[in-house]
Amino acid sequence: MKRVILILFLAVMGCSPDSPSSGRTVFVNSCASCHGVSGLGDGPRANGLKVQPADLTKIAARRNGLWPMVEVMSIINGYHRRTLQREEMPIFGDLAEGKLVLFDAGDGRLTPTPVKLIAVARYLESIQNPKAIGTFP
Ligand code: HEC
Numbered sequence: 353m354k355r356v357i358l359i360l361f362l363a364v365m366g367c368s369p370d371s372p373s374s375g376r377t378v379f380v381n382s383c384a385s386c387h388g389v390s391g392l393g394d395g396p397r398a399n400g401l402k403v404q405p406a407d408l409t410k411i412a413a414r415r416n417g418l419w420p421m422v423e424v425m426s427i428i429n430g431y432h433r434r435t436l437q438r439e440e441m442p443i444f445g446d447l448a449e450g451k452l453v454l455f456d457a458g459d460g461r462l463t464p465t466p467v468k469l470i471a472v473a474r475y476l477e478s479i480q481n482p483k484a485i486g487t488f489p
Pocket residue numbers: 378379382383384385386387397401403404405406408410411414424427428437438439440441442444472
């Protein structure tokens with residue numbers, strides 16, 4: 353009985369809306385066409401693009417090993433678009449729809465943040481190769 357409860361508990365944890373595994377579902381549905389199912393930038397649509405989709409397992413490696421959680425969320429929903437030119441990377445405004453949860457971006461303040469955006473960013477963090485050695489403050 354204890355084991356069943358434990359398994360149920362783990363299943364619920366694994367499926368919570370802001371978990372990396374929920375983020376994987378978003379990723380496969382919205383991002384894999386360009387970035388590839390493994391995030392390496394080799395999706396079926398990559399060939400037709402002027403700018404090649406980034407290898408998303410190397411986001412931290414491109415930033416001295418640090419994981420840029422807030423920047424990644426901004427890239428996905430377009431907040432940084434005005435300062436950072438990114439060609440061919442669409443803005444996913446719809447990921448900002450739905451449930452908001454309080455999220456500490458590192459400044460100690462809890463900001464209501466779209467749960468799907470957190471989930472997909474956490475999923476990307478989980479596929480960093482090599483793993484990030486720290487996070488941006
Ligand atoms: C139509 C193709 C396409 C789709 C779909 C797409 N991307 Fe991209 N993405 C790109 C391209 C091309 C780049 C590189 C552009 C650049 O950096 O100028 C990029 C860059 C990125 C970067 C920046 C990487 C870095 O190190 O700076 C992130 C993060 C990213 N994509 C995440 C996502 C996520 C998450 C999704 C799904 C919600 C997604 N992308 C869907 C084409 C796409």
